Each structure stands twice: as structure tokens, then as C-alpha cells.
Amino acid sequence: MLDSGRSLLERRLIIVTGKGGTGKTTVAATLAVASARAGQRVLVVEVGRDEQIPRLFAKNPKPVGYAGRRVAPGITAMRIDPFEALSEYLGLQIRVQSVVDLVLNNAAFRQLMSATPGWRELITLGKIWHLERMRDGRGRPRYDLIVVDAPATGHGVTFLDAPRVVVSAVRAGPLRRQAFEVETLIEDPERCVLLPVALAEELPARETAELVERLTGEVGVAVERVIVNAVVAEPFSEQLADLDDRLSRLAASGGSVHPELPASSTLALCASYLKSRSALNRHYVDVIGRLTGLPLTLLPQLTNGVRTSADLETLSSAFFRGADA
Amino acid sequence: MKPADFASDTLETRRIAVCVGCGGVGKTTVATALAVEAARRGQRSLVLTIDPARRLADALGIGALGNEPKVLPDEALNALGIDSGGSLSAMMLDMKRTFDELVERFADSAESRRRILENPIYQHVSDALAGSVEYSAMEKVFELHERGDFDLIVVDTPPAQHALDFLEAPQRLLEFLDSSLVQMLIHPAFSAGRMGFRLFQKGMRRVLQVIERITGIGFLEDISEFLLAFEGMAEGFRERARGVRALLAGPECGFVLVTGPGWESIQQAGEFLDRLEGFDVPLVGVLVNRMHVWPDGGVPPTFRDTNDALGALGDALAADAPADFPAEDAARAALETAKRYAAWVRRDQNATRSLRERTERSGRYWGSIPELADDVHDLLGLSRIAELIFDAAKTRDPGEESRGEV
Numbered sequence A: 001m002l003d004s005g006r007s008l009l010e011r012r013l014i015i016v017t018g019k020g021g022t023g024k025t026t027v028a029a030t031l032a033v034a035s036a037r038a039g040q041r042v043l044v045v046e047v048g049r050d051e052q053i054p055r056l057f058a059k060n061p062k063p064v065g066y067a068g069r070r071v072a073p074g075i076t077a078m079r080i081d082p083f084e085a086l087s088e089y090l091g092l093q094i095r096v097q098s099v100v101d102l103v104l105n106n107a108a109f110r111q112l113m114s115a116t117p118g119w120r121e122l123i124t125l126g127k128i129w130h131l132e133r134m135r136d137g138r139g140r141p142r143y144d145l146i147v148v149d150a151p152a153t154g155h156g157v158t159f160l161d162a163p164r165v166v167v168s169a170v171r172a173g174p175l176r177r178q179a180f181e182v183e184t185l186i187e188d189p190e191r192c193v194l195l196p197v198a199l200a201e202e203l204p205a206r207e208t209a210e211l212v213e214r215l216t217g218e219v220g221v222a223v224e225r226v227i228v229n230a231v232v233a234e235p236f237s238e239q240l241a242d243l244d245d246r247l248s249r250l251a252a253s254g255g256s257v258h259p260e261l262p263a264s265s266t267l268a269l270c271a272s273y274l275k276s277r278s279a280l281n282r283h284y285v286d287v288i289g290r291l292t293g294l295p296l297t298l299l300p301q302l303t304n305g306v307r308t309s310a311d312l313e314t315l316s317s318a319f320f321r322g323a324d325a
Numbered sequence B: 001m002k003p004a005d006f007a008s009d010t011l012e013t014r015r016i017a018v019c020v021g022c023g024g025v026g027k028t029t030v031a032t033a034l035a036v037e038a039a040r041r042g043q044r045s046l047v048l049t050i051d052p053a054r055r056l057a058d059a060l061g062i063g064a065l066g067n068e069p070k071v072l073p074d075e076a077l078n079a080l081g082i083d084s085g086g087s088l089s090a091m092m093l094d095m096k097r098t099f100d101e102l103v104e105r106f107a108d109s110a111e112s113r114r115r116i117l118e119n120p121i122y123q124h125v126s127d128a129l130a131g132s133v134e135y136s137a138m139e140k141v142f143e144l145h146e147r148g149d150f151d152l153i154v155v156d157t158p159p160a161q162h163a164l165d166f167l168e169a170p171q172r173l174l175e176f177l178d179s180s181l182v183q184m185l186i187h188p189a190f191s192a193g194r195m196g197f198r199l200f201q202k203g204m205r206r207v208l209q210v211i212e213r214i215t216g217i218g219f220l221e222d223i224s225e226f227l228l229a230f231e232g233m234a235e236g237f238r239e240r241a242r243g244v245r246a247l248l249a250g251p252e253c254g255f256v257l258v259t260g261p262g263w264e265s266i267q268q269a270g271e272f273l274d275r276l277e278g279f280d281v282p283l284v285g286v287l288v289n290r291m292h293v294w295p296d297g298g299v300p301p302t303f304r305d306t307n308d309a310l311g312a313l314g315d316a317l318a319a320d321a322p323a324d325f326p327a328e329d330a331a332r333a334a335l336e337t338a339k340r341y342a343a344w345v346r347r348d349q350n351a352t353r354s355l356r357e358r359t360e361r362s363g364r365y366w367g368s369i370p371e372l373a374d375d376v377h378d379l380l381g382l383s384r385i386a387e388l389i390f391d392a393a394k395t396r397d398p399g400e401e402s403r404g405e406v
Helices: A006-010 A024-037 A052-055 A082-094 A099-106 A108-114 A118-134 A153-169 A174-186 A204-219 A243-252 A264-292 A309-321 B003-013 B027-040 B054-060 B074-079 B095-106 B110-118 B120-128 B130-147 B165-177 B181-187 B194-199 B204-215 B216-248 B263-280 B307-318 B327-361 B379-391
Strands: A014-019 A042-046 A070-074 A075-079 A145-149 A190-201 A226-231 A298-299 B016-022 B043-051 B087-092 B153-158 B251-258 B283-291 B365-370
Touching: A006 A024, A014 A024, A014 A204, A024 A042, A024 A052, A024 A075, A024 A145, A024 A190, A024 A226, A024 A309, A024 B003, A024 B251, A042 A118, A052 A070, A052 A309, A052 B283, A075 A174, A082 A099, A082 A118, A099 A108, A099 B165, A099 B204, A099 B365, A108 B283, A118 A153, A153 A204, A153 B095, A174 A309, A174 B204, A190 A204, A204 A264, A204 A309, A226 A264, A243 A264, A243 B307, A243 B327, A264 A298, A264 B110, A298 A309, A298 B204, A309 B016, B003 B027, B003 B283, B003 B379, B016 B027, B027 B043, B027 B054, B027 B087, B027 B153, B027 B251, B027 B379, B043 B130, B054 B379, B074 B087, B095 B110, B095 B130, B095 B216, B110 B120, B130 B216, B204 B216, B216 B251, B251 B263, B263 B283, B263 B327, B307 B327, B327 B365, B365 B379
Parallel strands: A014 A145, A014 A190, A042 A075, A042 A145, A190 A226, A226 A298, B016 B153, B016 B251, B043 B087, B043 B153, B251 B283, B283 B365
Antiparallel strands: A070 A075
């Protein structure tokens, strides 16, 4: 049986990461759809400047913002803005709104914050920690699963590193204590798992292997599988394996065999291109598996890209199947 | 702008070419290809990368890259047919090392140098300070430019989440140093302990109390200690940051925006353009990497799999095949493949159209680099990318590379 990675959905928190361009965001959205299909209440969180996930569920969606908004049955989307998270945090710490406003509106304070490293990551993770603890009226978790679309790789490690840095740089006090609690959540393999997204190409394959090594070594977060995204399927059945050669031979005689069809040379080029791409992908799927030593879930390349919730349905079906693309 | 003008402007007139763009679009490859082309034109060129680019070093065949330029042996260039007298060097930015070098250069005494380098806050700050990678990259460019060993420095910028952090980094660092809160933390009264709070006006006192309540007093003391030590070098630092900024906005520097052809990449490239224009830096052109191109370079035709057409193609394919060759399946598969490739070509053409129009309208260069079926992983591959960038007439068929090994 193909290994589908369904067990990922049993965690409380999945942090999706990967190099820019690997399609992390669509994978995060796919997991949210898969989770909702499994009957869970899922929250999908973005941390960047713009809201890309809501756009996959609707055309011209209303902003979901820091409060979050339902984008599909069972799916809530949210974008965490560090300053809003800071405001909420200070409110919880100080409890006097006028003092919170005084601090947040203080020009020197804002200046200091805009240049201070690490706090954005920390406060964002702190908010996620807080969301994980939220309970509904019956004492059940408010969200069964939280999926985070984390910043791209280099930044991704810094992102998860923030609590550890604070714990080691700050000697005592509430900040250190809270950073410690966030670190505990991230490093608890029962609750949290990190999910790297790779492409089956040379550079992303190597970088994914390096990322897995750093994450399990330095950060101490659980990584149990890798998603290989946008895998181009083998274009021909085994019986037609030499179709590209046949087309090339046909092309040598020139022209097109029928007025409805493009030139045979064009057909030959398209065939050999797709065949090489798919062979290249297959090769790097093996490389990723070998270098990381982790099970892989393959998601197929969709011809027209991932743009609508129907595309997400297709991908989430592939996720459940374990998609041997 | 024609490819030839783009080439002579970017590679021969200017001294620095900054490649910007999001991660994963092949920026390192494009930056290196630009440097190869500059060498072909007789320039002493350098590519400065931020990526831990073991792959780049492998491709160039020069072992590990370090924080100092490493020149390729002449034979390597000769093998590409380059004997123009130009040279190609590469280096990888070691951010921590560059930052430490700055401290060493500007600290006003051995004592303050030691205090900075050993301060726990500095150790974390130089690792994680927002924009410090970006800042040290620009700092290194400035230093190399001043040294004057190269005719052209091609910079492969870090894939910043906030697109242009590296342009803002020097300014942000200066604002940080100048901010009244920092100035106050530097004030000796503060390091004497809590009593110092009394000296500040009420609002500021409140802010400090809140910070202290959350972080603990020790943290503020460490920061204060760090800033005190740092103050001695602030002036040198400040002047340097101004120099870096002026260089980037000046006529010697040209920006090249690199993007992929996908919707997301194009959208982000548009945002990049907005911000580059806001910064008023000299943007020379936009290069779309890995564009799917139809064999004749134009718009893919529509073609239909009528029974007639399928029959004709099946017959032609079966001509020299064994009797059990599934002719109809073969014809269908061939057409499906062509349709799929055509869909990719159309998708890329549609996704890039508005950015292309915008770029060309503003008089900048628009170029696309066709997607190859294989990865680029050696000097020859890089040189081929350079040809694809600068010699649009020779644009290759998308399938041409596919006959190479995979």
C-alpha cells in the first residue's frame, strides 16, 4: 500500500516550509482541504505580507486578517501580523489598554521594534501557541489542526529558531518563560511536525536535504516526511516508451501528417521534452528519498497550475492516495 | 531595448549588476551567466552569491567558495572559447565574517572590539538582525567596488521575504542607532540600574517599564552594554552605510529583476517593480527564467484530435513498427503530450503578458530564458544560458537539451 501521510493530520500543528517557488502555500492549502475532508476543524495560517490562501478558495476574497475568517466548510484562514500579535500579547500581559496604546504608539518604541531581530518570529509563534491552546465551549480544541505556511527556507529555520535564541539570550523573566513554552510545543513530536516541500529538481533536492538535517539537528523539531510537489507524470505507457524516437524519425521526413496537426517535429519536441522532464523528476524524487531517508508524498503537477478550490480538491485526493505521480 | 543594448549597458557600461527577485527562480544561475558573458566580453567579472552555493562552486569547478574572490583558471574559460582577456571570479558571502570584519574595522579600541564581539546580544544580533545578511552583502559589494579589482560585480541577492530588505537595511540600522530609545539605553545613567529611569520623561519611563516587565531587567542591561560598546563605532558605520546607499542608487549600478513565469512569481515580480521604483534605483531590465516556449517561438496553434488526424498520425507512426504496435494509442499519447506542452506555453505567455507590457512601456529590457529539459550544472550550461539571454535570435527549441543526459 502506498504511504499516504494521513497520519500527519493527527497532529495539532503542521508547519509547512520549503524554498521559495516550491509551492508551499498551495501545499498548506491542500492540507487544510484534506483535513476538512477528514472531518476536522482546521485553521490555516499565513505569516507573509499578503493573503494568498483565501485567493485559492474564492475570487477577490475579503481579507481574512488577524481575526481569521471561514473560507470553506471546516476551514478558517488567518494572517498573523506581528504588530497585531504584539498588541494582543501586551494586552494580555498588561491588561490596561491605555498603557498598551501608550507603548505601541510611542515612536521610539516602534523604531526600536522595527530594527529588533527575532521578535516578529517569536510573537508569531507565540500567537500560534495561543491558538493551539484555544478551547471551545465544550472544552475541545477550537481547531483540530493548525497548518502554518511558514516563511521560505533560510528564513524558515530562523523562524523556528526564535524561541531557542530568546531562551539562550535572555536570562530570566516572562519573555524567557513564554519562549520556553513555545519551544516545548515546537519540539513535541506528538503535537507538532514540520513538513518540508520540495521540487524534484537538483537544487531544491539538495536544499531539502540540508534543511532536514538542520531542523532535526539544531532546532530539534520532528520531520517525518517530505512533500515532493509538482511532479510531472510519465507521459507515455511502457508500451510506448520509444514514442519520442518514433516521432523524431517521423519529423525527419518533414511537414505534418495531417492539416489538423502541428508539424511532426513539434510533436517530437513536445514528446521528448515531457519525457526528459518526467525522467528528471523521477530521478530527483529518488535523490530526495535517499538524502533525507524520509518517506515522500508526491503531488502531481497540474497543467494549469493551482488556482481554484477544485485544484486543491484534486491535490488533496492525491495526498490521500499517496499519489505515485 | 534590444538584447545587444541590454548587454552593453548591464555588462560593459555599469560596474555593478544587482540581480533581485524571489527565491527559487534561478537567480544564482542567471547572475552567474551574466558574469560569464561579461568575461566573454573581456571584462574582469565577479559573481558574489549569498546562497551557500556549493552547487555554484561545483558548476564552476573551483572547489569551495569563501569570503574572498576566487578566480577561475584561464583554461576553464578557454574551453568555452573565451580568450578575450577577461576573467571570471566567484565568491560566497560569509555574513558573520563580514559583520565581524566591520566591527574590527570601526571599533575605536581593542577593548571595545572585544566587548562587542563577546557580548551575547551581539552574537545573536549579527546572526539574526533583521536585514543583517542583506546589509553585509551590500557592505561587501561596496568594499569590493572600492578595491577596484573587477570591472563588473554581479550580485546575487538573498531571497528576502520582504523583497528589498537589503536596500532598506542600512537605513534601518541607522535609524535603530539614532532612535531615542537606543540613545537612552546608551545613557550611562541607565546602566547604573533602575534609578536611571527617573531621568526620563514619563512616557518613555512607562515604555521602558513595560519592556522590562516582559523581558526582565537583565536583557535591557545586556542591550545597554552592547549599545555602549557599539556607540564608539557608530560614526564609521553610519558613514559607510551612506556610501553603500549612494552607490546602489548611482549610475554605476544596474538592477536586473529575475522572475519565473508562474502566476505567483509574476505577481511578486510586479510588487518588486513597485518597490524598486519607490526606491528610485536604476532598473535596467526584467528576465523571465524558465519560460516554456513553443518550438517556433510564437503562440501555440490549436489542434484537434479528429479521428482523421489521429488515424493519419497513427498510420505514420506504425509505418516502421511491429504488427502489434498500438497505433491509435500512440497517436493519442503524442497529441496529449503536445497539448499539455502547449498549455504550459499558453499559461506562461498569459501570466507574463502584463508584466512584459509594463516593462517595455517603461523603456526597460524584457527578456525570457526558455525552460530547458535538463538542469544546468556546469560552466558550459551557464554559458549556454548566457547565450539564451543575450542572443535572442538563437533562441533554442525547448526540446533541444532533452537529448543530453538526465
